Amino acid sequence: MTVPVIPAPAQAPAAPGPDATQSLTSLAKADGVRFLLAMFTTLTGKPCAKLVPVEAADALEGEGVGFAGYAAGGMGQQPRDPDVIAIPDVRSYTPLTFVRPGLGLVHCDPHVEGRPYAFAPRVILRTLAERAAAEGMSLVSGAELEYFLVRRAADGSVVVADAGDDADQPCYDARGLTRMYEHLTAVSDAMVQLGWGPYASDHEDGNGQFEQNFHHADALTTADRIVTLRYIVQMLAEQRGMTATFMPKPFADRTGNGLHMHLSLWNGERALFPASGEDPYGMGLSRTAYAFIAGLVAHAPAMHALIAPTVNSYKRTGATTTASGATWAPREASWGGNDRTHLVRVPDGNRVELRGGDGSANSYLAAAAALEAGLDGVHRGLDPGAPGARRGPGLPRTLLDAVHALEGDDVVRGVLDAVDPEAGVSAYYAELKREEFYGWHNTVTRWELDRYLTAV
Incomplete structure (x- = not known):
């Protein structure tokens, strides 16, 4: 019931988080992050992730990481369908070292066969x-x-x-x-x-x-x-x-x-x-x-x-x-x-x-x-x-x-x-x-x- 603070009409919210020119590797290493949760949600809101070592962060950023969408559930797939590839949005990078030492998170936009995936909630909102x-x-x-x-x-x-x-x-x-x-x-x-x-x-x-x-x-x-x-x-x-x-x-x-x-x-x-x-x-x-x-x-x-x-x-x-x-x-x-x-x-x-x-x-x-x-x-x-x-x-x-x-x-x-x-x-x-x-x-x-x- 607490009332969120909204700025005076002349103020717009500042752009949050890192900008897209920074790399996941540099951001993670600066925070002492050793592993990244590459995360997306299903249509039912389940948070899905793979744990990616910082040594593979460049590959994650360039190529994404694959998931079997049917196994995740609520992603519009059958077992025969191609992988859902989670492409990280660097601007969403978040260190979580207070949860576990060396842990970080990045939200991802799921793609299938090179295209933004229609069943992905984050892609829908974007x-x-x-x-x-x-x-x-x-x-x-x-x-x-x-x-x-x-x-x-x-x-x-x-x-x-x-x-x-x-x-x-x-x-x-x-x-x-x-x-x-x-x-x-x-x-x-x-x-x-x-x-x-x-x-x-x-x-x-x-x-x-x-x-x-x-x-x-x-x-x-x-x-x-x-x-x-x-x-x-x-x-x-x-x-x-x-x-x-x-x-x-x-x-x-x-x-x-x-x-x-x-x-x-x-x-x-x-x-x-x-x-x-x-x-x-x-x-x-x-x-x-x-x-x-x-x-x-x-x-x-x-x-x-x-x-x-x-x-x-x-x-x-x-x-x-x-x-x-x-x-x-x-x-x-x-x-x-x-x-x-x-x-x-x-x-x-x-x-x-x-x-x-x-x-x-x-x-x-x-x-x-x-x-x-x-x-x-x-x-x-x-x-x-x-x-x-x-x-x-x-x-x-x-x-x-x-x-x-x-x-x-x-x-x-x-x-x-x-x-x-x-x-x-x-x-x-x-x-x-x-x-x-x-x-x-x-x-x-x-x-x-x-x-x-x-x-x-």
Whole structure:
């Protein structure tokens, strides 16, 4: 729930990280890095990597490194298909020596047979960001990553790692923060070392739930950092005998894990969201910003297939209550001011917050969906209607509902098909998620046994 800091309208985010003229070898050696994780994500968000010695970094940079896409899963391949070649983006190089001595990471763009691979989420976001740039627009984003710190009990159940974290309303509790001081400060120190500009760690609304924030950047950089931070949080938690989970709803009676995205459009150094003339709804926003909001609201049902992409996601957005008394998850496609019950919140005149995403979202696909949905509103000059009116479409109640919405929405389907419309990425993704839903549906649960065993 912490509010990411967005700059004054005259400021554009600085170009982060190393530039493309530096070599992986020189960067790694300067940081004492001996091995590089050459990383990409599948459509389902799984981080995949090979561990490359620094002595082979030149070959990695020049030729990439190969993967069997079918084995990775969620990459649109069969065993007979050619290798997925991960080509590193030097600008994403990240030393991770605080995780393991001598370790570093570089995010990669998967290619197949010499072409950017249509099923690769990072390639999808890069493609759409480049198209927006050709129109003179770039998406800047900040993200709120919520997660639980848990452990397995002797009976196999999942419990909060801190047994003392048992208050009905634990949000912002100083004592809960202090008991997790070593973990939280290790993560924050890591972000300081990387130059991400962390500015807060807080105890969230659920017992055992935390959030750590870092400064905004262009959408691709922020998506990379979300993948990296999830990895860092999980590895550092493991070192302390805990499991960090970004699962949307690990506990039925507690708040779920969101991935809230703070979004703004820019033209070079010029912010496009602050009002520069008429402000029809008094939020300090431009007509461009209102149209962007309208696009997010209009495409919200289909967009949920990408920003809330699991069966468990809809236990979060469909929740009616929690131990704390609030779910903090939107139930309708509405928008409004500084009001956290809406799908789209307007904290100030510089940005909007999309609150529908959760911790299971692939960060590249979530950003790509938000960009395209918002830009569709801009291109068509949509009006979101009066704030707080709750005029938007209903949100999906299950993953299957979200898949149906995706299949009926040309704009959001076009996100998945951005690299190659003939590749069938959107159809593949829809079927992947449909089968995920049916896999869950075919499992007999304790709820069913309790309800039906002697019902008739």
